[in-house]
Amino acid sequence: GAVVSQHPSWVICKSGTSVKIECRSLDFQATTMFWYRQFPKQSLMLMATSNEGSKATYEQGVEKDKFLINHASLTLSTLTVTSAHPEDSSFYICSAEGETGERDTQYFGPGTRLTVL
């Protein structure tokens, strides 16, 4: 149980385009979803936290107008990287926390590798 999926697994796009990444909790209801970014040889950096039906809370330094997060249901959150640039190339990982019985445990999606040319 506690499976989180992400789509797409990898994407290559031209500079200036927008990219949408989906994160789904497949077998539990995710009250909270988290979006992380990881650059090579760096730790996961939390970008934002979203609760179903409310606005996401962004970490300091993360532009909310550039990284649009929608958490429309208890099983789906989306991250849209708007007007992507090469510096946005990174590994984007979502995680979900919910009624799994494990306190504070987040289950991670497989990640989306974004390359902006």
Place this chain on the structure above:
Amino acid sequence: RKEVEQDPGPFNVPEGATVAFNCTYSNSASQSFFWYRQDCRKEPKLLMSVYSSGNEDGRFTAQLNRASQYISLLIRDSKLSDSATYLCVVNNQAGTALIFGKGTTLSVSS
């Protein structure tokens, strides 16, 4: 002081060796502690939660020292498949998010 600090390694050990990783955290109000494992270019996977009383899961033993704000992970009888990066993870002051260390890389060789 960084929120979660780990020795990045790499730790290069032979099969069968015992290896220990350490981690320190800065927020004394943290209540939840974990070790995650991350394979190259993959997402982190929960290895084990860490409790004040210490806990063991097979070859893995985790310890927490709240007074010193120190967490450890011991791996006994290392296997080739243990090669990965081990992430020390602590929840934030508000208890609303997890803070990840940069990870310690382990390479087990035959």
